[in-house]
Amino acid sequence: MRIAIVGAGPTGLFTSIALARRGHDVTVVDRDPGPRPDGTWERAGVMQFHHPHAFRLQVVEALTAEMPEVLDTLVAVGAERVILPEPPHIALGLRCRRLTFEWVLRAAAEAEPGVVMLRGHADDVLAERGRAVGLRVDGQRLDADLVLDASGRAGRLGRGLRAPVDSRDCGLAYVSRQYRLRPGADFGPMSMPIAGVAFYPGYGVIAFPHDDGVFSALILRPGTDRSFAGLREVAVFEAAAAAVPLLATWTDPERAVPITGVLPGGRLYNSYCGQLDENGVVPLPGLVFVGDAVCTTNPSAGRGVTTSLLQVRALLALLEQDAADPESSTRAFDAWCTGNIRPWFEDHVVCDDGLAARWAGADVDLDRPLPSDLIGAAAEVDPSLMRVVGPYQAMQTLPGTLAEVEPRAHAIYAGGWRPPVPAGPTRDELAELVARHASASVG
Ligand SMILES: Cc1cc2nc3c(=O)[nH]c(=O)nc-3n(C[C@H](O)[C@H](O)[C@H](O)COP(=O)(O)OP(=O)(O)OC[C@H]3O[C@@H](n4cnc5c(N)ncnc54)[C@H](O)[C@@H]3O)c2cc1C
Structure with a gap:
């Protein structure tokens, strides 16, 4: 198949290499010029690019499965595999700047036979006879049998086609x-x-x-x-x-x-937008949204690249099964994301609402089920909770699995325990320090 991918972020780059290795002709379109010869890379339009990223085990597993040499190159240029120091020494993820991660992945995509990197702005998805047939890139036609929208959290391409995004401020x-x-x-x-x-x-x-x-x-x-x-x-x-x-x-x-x-x-948002329109219909067979274009979560939990690459791996498997029928593979992908990605969005919405209330001075709300972060914290009092909390924190099980230990955690909070606050300035003391130094630097 000829496949056009909009977006050369982690999702688009990873997908392009994996699809090319399955025999497809892939063109990746991105407006970004790529790194400069001196190694600097501004990456306008991806505001998080230079902010901290942590890469979870699922990212390492995805690279190992699809492109192990990319992982080797990352380690060769200084990225570090994180391994639990105590037995059983399980792998936990990768320490790496987003800049380094994307630079190595992009170089691999550029070198991959079957991948063409095209600099340009994807203006529109082209549709004929009710299905996607390519893209308009800077006014030029790019024909494709399948279009993947990996345009990220700020992408606007084809957004009006789907049911409105469910979006909540992380606070x-x-x-x-x-x-x-x-x-x-x-x-x-x-x-x-x-x-x-x-x-x-x-x-x-x-x-x-x-x-x-x-x-x-x-x-x-x-x-x-x-x-x-x-x-x-x-x-x-x-x-x-x-x-x-x-x-x-x-x-x-x-x-x-x-x-x-x-x-x-x-501002940061938890957001989710599936593949279907308001009537539950695949709006344009042959166009599939993937990565942050489907789901974003509070970045401080470091889940974004994981939820993106998990989606890609599910999509690759579905395309292998049913590439000839784009409508049914898109519908199947949407169902997979509803079951496996949307729960992370919902979990973050509840956790972030609770955190915002507590940051505004409220106590733990014992009139409703505890959010996952508080259930996890309660393992400090009862380490037996880790049997369920540990796999959730590692994203090996879905947030719903925490229901089993919620009553025990609830009892811990009902008994008066609260997560200890480390030594350091209070919120008001820090705000006062900021005000004092801000006025000093202005004066
Ligand atoms: C502050 C912050 C910190 C984060 N920290 C972590 C972390 O620690 N760990 C983690 O796993 N995740 C983290 N994330 C999430 C992670 O950054 C995203 O999940 C990741 O960027 C998603 O990759 P993507 O390829 O889907 O989208 P993006 O990285 O946004 O890439 C989209 C690409 O599409 C291009 N594009 C968009 N529209 C067009 C168009 N019309 N034409 C041409 N090109 C277009 C853009 O130029 C861009 O290159 C963080 C997010 C934020 C906001």
């Missing part, structure tokens, strides 16, 4: 900065194998180790609270990082030097 925003370790220095303390995390009522911080001695320091702030807007200034970010113990240790000038400015992030 938080990113402010991050990348640092490089000084020679001989190690990453700072990590409360989880993949990151150092400290959450306070009203904000949170995460330190993400990446490849080649680079790490990101992230401050998660309430999305609509203007008190933290000053964090985008270097002096203010540095003062805030120095005041929060976890980030103070990681960003200590003796340990590391900043290699980027402060990167502010836009």
Whole structure:
């Protein structure tokens, strides 16, 4: 088949290589010019590109299954496989900048026989006799037997065709900065194998180790609270990082030097948009949406590339079974996503609503089932919960499996226990520090 893919992000690139290796002729269309010869890459239009990314085990598994040499190259250029330090030493994921991940994946796609990378803007999906027959790219026709829309969370192509997107504000925003370790220095303390995390009522911080001695320091702030807007200034970010113990240790000038400015992030959404229109009909057989164009979730849980590549793997299997009937394979893919991807969207909506309420001062709501993050936290009191919580946290089981241990977690909270708050400034103290340093840097 001739397959046109819109979007050369992780979804489009991975899909293009996998499809070419199945004998298809693939053209990937993206407006982005790619990395510059000096290795820098702005990636306008993908606002998260330089923000911290953690890559879960499912991403490693997808690469291993479809393109193991890409994983080898990532490791060769400094990405690090994360393995549980204690027996049974299970693999957990990959430490890597998004820049490095995408740069290696893009180079592999460019070198793949059967993949053509076309720079341009996909203006429209072309339809004839009620089915997709290609794209209009910068006014030129590109014929295809199948069109995949991997245009990401900001993509607009063909959006009016589907039922309206179900979208909820995550209630938080990113402010991050990348640092490089000084020679001989190690990453700072990590409360989880993949990151150092400290959450306070009203904000949170995460330190993400990446490849080649680079790490990101992230401050998660309430999305609509203007008190933290000053964090985008270097002096203010540095003062805030120095005041929060976890980030103070990681960003200590003796340990590391900043290699980027402060990167502010836009509003974040949990969103889900299936393949069908409002009447439950495949709107344009031969056009399939995949990756962030289907689902986005609160990025601080690091699920986006995983949910994207899980979708691709399901789609590849369906296309192998039933490529001749685009309507039935699209319908089957939609059903698979409803069962396996939408639950992550729904889980995040509940967790984020609960977190926003608690960040605004509310106590744990014991009048309704606990959100997954609170069930997970309760394992600190009763480690036996990990039998169910662990596979959920690793995304090996769906959020619904937590129902089995919810009553036990509920009882723990009803007994008065609350997740401990680490040492560090309160939300009001941090907001006051931001205001003080912001006005100092203006004055
Ligand atoms: C702040 C933040 C942090 C994140 N952290 C993590 C993390 O730690 N771990 C994780 O797994 N996920 C994370 N994610 C999610 C992850 O970034 C996404 O899941 C991932 O980018 C999805 O890849 P994609 O290829 O579907 O879309 P994208 O990466 O958005 O790529 C879409 C591509 O389509 C192109 N495009 C769009 N429209 C057109 C058009 N009309 N014509 C031509 N080209 C077009 C764009 O230029 C872009 O290159 C994070 C997200 C955010 C917002």
